[in-house]
Amino acid sequence: MKIFLVGFMGCGKSTKAKQLAHRLECPVIDLDAEIVQLTGKTIAEYFAEFGESGFRNLERETLKTFNYPETCVVATGGGLPCFFDNMEWMNENGATVYLQMEPAALVSRLHNRQKRPLIKDMDDEQLLEFIKMKLQERDPFYTKAQIIVNAFDLDAEKLEDELKAKHKLA
Ligand SMILES: Nc1ncnc2c1ncn2[C@@H]1O[C@H](COP(=O)(O)OP(=O)(O)O)[C@@H](O)[C@H]1O
Numbered sequence: 001m002k003i004f005l006v007g008f009m010g011c012g013k014s015t016k017a018k019q020l021a022h023r024l025e026c027p028v029i030d031l032d033a034e035i036v037q038l039t040g041k042t043i044a045e046y047f048a049e050f051g052e053s054g055f056r057n058l059e060r061e062t063l064k065t066f067n068y069p070e071t072c073v074v075a076t077g078g079g080l081p082c083f084f085d086n087m088e089w090m091n092e093n094g095a096t097v098y099l100q101m102e103p104a105a106l107v108s109r110l111h112n113r114q115k116r117p118l119i120k121d122m123d124d125e126q127l128l129e130f131i132k133m134k135l136q137e138r139d140p141f142y143t144k145a146q147i148i149v150n151a152f153d154l155d156a157e158k159l160e161d162e163l164k165a166k167h168k169l170a
């Protein structure tokens, strides 16, 4: 079973994917990190060179062509479910979990903005407005996930229990 974690930047996908994979004793794949490895560029450099549309094309390609192990946890980038048919593809090819979090909590998690080109020059106030606007646009995609959890106080054990209940993980 492939488990895809989706949600807004800062909700903890990359962090929780590692913890969950550790509990399940399976590999973790972070699609942003795979893109960095594949291209030899940071996400910020890739955006600067090829624009957001270039990044979205490569992101889709990476999602769909990666040679996934049978069981793994996959951290997706925050925008990935909201382009092309990526969300449907994940729902058809694995289990999907939306790590949901309030805008103000997301702001408090997003200290390291330089790594994230969409928000790199924003102060807290601008970021809060941006998140409120973007979440309205993205929530309809995220909420297509099979499991929706509150990401604020989420621990990996609870997440594992939810997945076992819903997907009969071994
Ligand atoms: N449970 C947590 N409590 C506090 N901070 C967290 C927690 N989980 C992640 N973080 C921090 O929040 C930020 C975003 O986490 P990250 O896993 O990179 O999110 P995403 O991949 O969804 O953008 C990081 O700085 C990380 O250290």
Ligand SMILES: O=C(O)C1=C[C@@H](OP(=O)(O)O)[C@@H](O)[C@H](O)C1
Binding pocket: 007, 008, 009, 010, 013, 014, 032, 043, 076, 077, 078, 079, 080, 115, 116, 117, 118
């Ligand atoms: O929300 C987005 O559009 C993005 C989120 C980032 O991933 P994280 O959600 O892991 O920060 C990364 O893919 C890129 O900067 C674009």
Ligand SMILES: [Mg+2]
Binding pocket: 013, 014, 032, 075, 076, 077
């Ligand atoms: Mg991440």
